[in-house]
Amino acid sequence: MKLKKLLALVLSVAMLALCLSGCGGETKEDGGSADSSGGGDASEIKMGLLLPGSANDGGWSQMAADAFEAAANEYGCTADYTESVAATDMETIMRGYADNGYSIIVSHGAEFLDASKQVAKDYPDIQFINTSSMNGMDPNLAGIDFGSAELGYITGLIAGMATESNKIGLVCAMEGDTTVLCNECVEYAAKKINPDIEVTVVYTGSFDDQLKAKQATAELINNGCDVIAMNCDAAAIGAVQQCDEAGVVCVPYATPMDGQGSTIICQVIQDAQLGIQVAVEKAIEGTLGSGALAMGIAENVVTLDDFQGPYSDVLTDDEVNQIIEIFDKVYNGEDVKEVIDSTF
Numbered sequence: 001m002k003l004k005k006l007l008a009l010v011l012s013v014a015m016l017a018l019c020l021s022g023c024g025g026e027t028k029e030d031g032g033s034a035d036s037s038g039g040g041d042a043s044e045i046k047m048g049l050l051l052p053g054s055a056n057d058g059g060w061s062q063m064a065a066d067a068f069e070a071a072a073n074e075y076g077c078t079a080d081y082t083e084s085v086a087a088t089d090m091e092t093i094m095r096g097y098a099d100n101g102y103s104i105i106v107s108h109g110a111e112f113l114d115a116s117k118q119v120a121k122d123y124p125d126i127q128f129i130n131t132s133s134m135n136g137m138d139p140n141l142a143g144i145d146f147g148s149a150e151l152g153y154i155t156g157l158i159a160g161m162a163t164e165s166n167k168i169g170l171v172c173a174m175e176g177d178t179t180v181l182c183n184e185c186v187e188y189a190a191k192k193i194n195p196d197i198e199v200t201v202v203y204t205g206s207f208d209d210q211l212k213a214k215q216a217t218a219e220l221i222n223n224g225c226d227v228i229a230m231n232c233d234a235a236a237i238g239a240v241q242q243c244d245e246a247g248v249v250c251v252p253y254a255t256p257m258d259g260q261g262s263t264i265i266c267q268v269i270q271d272a273q274l275g276i277q278v279a280v281e282k283a284i285e286g287t288l289g290s291g292a293l294a295m296g297i298a299e300n301v302v303t304l305d306d307f308q309g310p311y312s313d314v315l316t317d318d319e320v321n322q323i324i325e326i327f328d329k330v331y332n333g334e335d336v337k338e339v340i341d342s343t344f
Contacts, residue, residue, distance in 0.1 A: 042075040047104040048097035049081035053207055059255050060207055060233035064108040067276035075284045090115035098123045104283045110176025127283045134177045136291045145178055146275045147296020152182035153336045155229050155253040155268045156189025161319045162249055163227045169220030170201040171213050171239045173232035192344040210238030217242035229253050249311045265312045267305035275301045297330045
């Protein structure tokens with residue numbers, strides 16, 4: 001089956017207007033096709049997805065759309081999505097899906113959490129999922145965190161070792177709970193390297209506005225930051241470009257920026273697509289539940305890219321090996337903060 005775009009939605013309890021209907025596909029080969037209550041025919045399940053950006057943005061929103069489609073194909077469910085959802089429309093669109101028989105509703109991004117909580121309490125028999133969130137709500141809202149703390153700690157170690165001015169700049173999109181946690185962990189790890197390090201965070205308010213990210217990066221560099229880390233999805237391209245123009249090293253974290261610039265020394269990648277697909281499949285099987293669900297380094301949701309490129313030698317071989325060793329310990333089940341504390 002193919003994931004279908006929801007082209008129109010009228011207010012609240014009005015009918016959803018779909019330009020294309022979902023279609024059933026093959027169930028899982030083990031014969032255990034399941035619905036979101038743990039039994040029945042999975043091909044009867046309808047799932048709805050709310051995206052903050054375009055489903056073809058090549059980044060954050062497309063990750064969710066692709067994961068959603070993969071899960072739907074695996075189980076033969078109907079899957080529809082609404083892209084570029086504005087804050088003012090979140091609750092209305094969720095209610096539209098709920099009122100039209102969708103039993104799994106996924107909202108992609110921490111900015112959807114409040115709306116998810118408002119709607120979920122009125123539809124206790126529907127499984128709601130909010131991605132990039134540190135919490136959910138009983139009995140039917142699951143918040144999925146993609147290793148935000150681990151992502152931040154590893155990024156902070158790299159940036160902390162790379163800076164000479166002791167000033168690190170972070171360029172981010174939205175000030176959600178997972179992003180704030182991640183950035184706090186960046187600062188914690190960087191200060192373990194050197195307590196004199198200062199970390200400045202700029203939120204641009206956009207996941208796709210490259211110009212805003214570029215301007216924010218230029219301001220941070222003008223204020224003395226000699227290492228920039230960026231976590232703003234497709235908009236991060238602008239931040240990398242500004243680093244290239246200024247000759248300032250950068251560390252993309254979360255969304256990979258392969259081939260976007262020569263000043264990238266390493267990337268700490270957050271595979272939200274894998275995390276979302278796992279969560280949606282659990283929802284289809286009726287095993288997801290509510291509350292918080294975290295996936296990170298041990299689940300390959302957070303990975304560490306190679307240290308390479310013209311600027312990668314700002315870190316010594318010993319520093320690179322130390323970072324890799326810490327990462328490997330976390331992959332094998334050790335707590336990242338405890339490992340860092342015992343190392344520095």
